[in-house]
Amino acid sequence: MMSQTSYAQPKRPLKTVLWQLTRPHTLTASFVPVLIGTVMAMYVGQVDVWLFLAMLFACLFIQIATNLFNEYYDFKRGLDTEDSVGIGGAIVRDGMKPKTVLQLALACYGLSLLLGVYICMSSTWWLALVGLFGMAIGYLYTGGPLPIAYTPFGELFAGVCMGALFILISFYIQTDFITTESILVSIPIAFLVGAINLSNNIRDIEEDTKGGRKTLAILLGEKKAVYFLGFLFVISYIWIVVLVITGVVGAFALLVFLSIPKPIRAIKGFVSGTPPMNMIVAMKSTAQTNTFFGLLLSVGLFISYYL
Structure with a gap:
């Protein structure tokens, strides 16, 4: 592993380095669930905008901290190099001290804690346990003796904690209950x-x-992992159709189908067998699928509420 003193001076402006450290293309994984949970809450009562904003930024800070912990611990374990794809690269490319990245992660957790106090004061202190659990998962994703990222359960924890849980908490803080x-x-x-x-x-x-991870993608193999990715896309759209047919949500929720070009592009990108650098396009298309699907679902729910 290269010593810290051998790094060159930052090649990019500091604001660019910090922005890339957050891995901005992934941040909609926080924004979309909070928005959906809040729009759902409109159906049963008034929405507190300040609670919505507090929840939104608390979730964003938790996700950014998780990404920073990822950057720090992957470097410490020798997994990140200057040629690594999909990382912020502040340590291996720009000379930022690993300690600084860790401090930034802890600062983000501190900000999310402050916002969490406000949320709990406006709702219930039981949410503190849920929030601390989410923060622990964010740290343990790449920290600790057995990082979640090294196991086949990364997708499960990400989906449950950052997908479903963010929606349900956002709904709960506005309504004080959870609905089917x-x-x-x-x-x-x-x-x-x-x-x-x-x-x-x-x-x-x-x-x-090479790094010794046993992710779901590694266990399935690339071909089957892409098939499973396609399955997740398909079942998500089918799920909305079923919710519309059963009357759980209004027909305007079908607006999500306008986002279909994104998952198609993602699958095509992976199936084409392009090298990892070019796979970034497929990865971004996957993130954009969540973004556009979630935003269109929110719009559909919003329209149905007023009609």
Whole structure:
């Protein structure tokens, strides 16, 4: 492993380095669930905008911290190099000290804790346990003796915690209860957030194998992992159709089908057998699937509420 003193001076402006450290293309995995949960809450009562914003930024800070922990621990374990794809690269490319990245992660957790206090004061302190659990998962994803990212369960934890749980908490803080409808609506988003994680792991199969990881993509193999990614896409859209047919959500929820070009592009990108650098396009298309699917679902729910 290269020593810290051998790194060159930062090649990019500091604001660019910090922005890339957050891995911005993944942040919709936080924004979309909070938005959906809040729109769902409109059906049963008034929405507190300040609670919505507090929840939104608390979730964003938790996700950014998770990405920073990922950057820090992957470097410490010798997994990240200057040629690694899909990382922020602040340490291996720009000379930022690993300690600084760790401090930034802890600072993000501190900010999310402050926002969490406000949320709990406005709702219930039981949510503190849920929030601390989510923060622990964020750290343990790449930290600790057995990182979740090294196991086949990364997609499950990402989908449940950042998909379903973010929706349900966002709904709960506005209403003080959970409904069957909110749970059912959260499920396809859990699939799509898990898909973002899976797409990253498909792209990183070669490097992760060398690093000793046993991700779901590695266990399935690239071909079957892409098939499973396609399954997650398909079941997410079918789920919405079923919710519309059964009357759980209004017909305008079918607006999600306008996002179909994104998952098609993602699958084509992986199936084409392009090298990892080019797979970034497929990975971004997977993240955009969650973004556009979630935004269109929110719009559909919003329209149905007023009609």
